[in-house]
Structure formats: structure tokens, C-alpha cells
Amino acid sequence: MTFGDEIQRWNKTVQAPVRFTMLALLCDADIIEFGRMRQLCGISAQTLSKQATILSDAGYLTIHKIPRGRQVSTELSITEQGRAAFHEQVELLRRLAATAQQPIYAPDGTDGSAVSSEAA
Template sequence: MSAQDTPAHPRHHLDPTLGHPVRFSLMAVLAQTDEIDFATLRDHLQVSDSVLSKQVTALESAGYVRVRKGFIGKRPRTWLKATKEGESVWQHHLAALRQIAGEF
């Protein structure tokens, strides 16, 4: 079997956007919920507002997360939801990790 016939290593199927630990953790939470508010997610991930905001922006730019802003009473709130693309990318990323972990 030549090198050209060898299947690509599963690491080539990892999404580089999800390589950051906070982005990975954020997508893991979004995969388990329909929608979550920013403060709850921040507290769960144990990060600051600025760290979470920066990572949300990266995922939103990639098309993986949708951000919805609104109010509860007079207090502003932000909610996050994985997009269909984000859900798909997350599932493929996890599948690649599982292949890598169980490969040898």
C-alpha cells in the first residue's frame, strides 16, 4: 500500500476553530442545550466576560454560533445557540477525536 493509498490521519478532520479550549468547551455546552444565556455559560466555563465574549465572537464569525440579544425587564441579556453548521462541525470534530483516541 503506497502513501497515497493510506487514509488521511483523523487529525486532518479536526476543526482548527475548535482547537481553543474555551471554544471547545463552549460548543460542548451548546451541543447539550437549545439556548443558554451568556452569564450562565460564563459561570459554567469559569471564565471572565471578556474571555467568553472574545471566543463567542470567533465562533459567531465562523458561523458556528448565533447570538441573540434582548431584555428581561430592563436588564439586557445575551443568549447563545449553536447554528446547524456549528452542530455539524462539532459532531465531525468529536468523531475525529474519537478516531484518534481509539485508533492505535
């Protein structure tokens, strides 16, 4: 698989830093209360709500509204599809990072590190 093939597999829903962080936290905790998630991510309630809706619409997150007396508590949980998407993105990042550590060969088969006489 080429570098370009790997990039085509990039999950644009998961890639955003806040959404990636939310899924990472939920992979570990399964359910996190909305206010706690907001604190952990260091974002506003409005931003968290928007990002949670994007993940929910993609099938990666479930938003639970739980009545508690006169108030409603909101909890977020990851779905199996969300867990799989997160782990696929992590594996893709690992493969890309490993690729970046490999030498890139010039068309002539050299590693491209030799300085040409014109550049010297």
C-alpha cells in the same frame, strides 16, 4: 486514511478548549444565557465575549440580544453548522484515539517492541 490525513481535518476553530466546551454545552442545551455560560466555563466575560465572537464569525454560534426592561440579556445558541462541526471534531478525536491504541509497525514489519542488540 493516515494519521496525517486525520490531523489535516482538525478544526482549528473548534479545537480551543473553551470553544469546544461552549459547543458541547450548547449541543445539550441549545440556548444558554451569557452569564450562565461564563459560570459553566469558568472564564471572564471578556474571554467569553471573544470566544463567542470567534464561533459566531465561523457560523457556529448565534448571539441573541434580548431587551428585558432597561437591560439587555445575551443568549448564545448553536447553529446546525456548529453542531455538525462539533460532532465532526468529536468523531475525529475518537478515530485518533483509536489509532493511538493500535501498534505502530517498524519499516521491517515488526511492531518495534523488540530491543535491538545495540540497545541492549
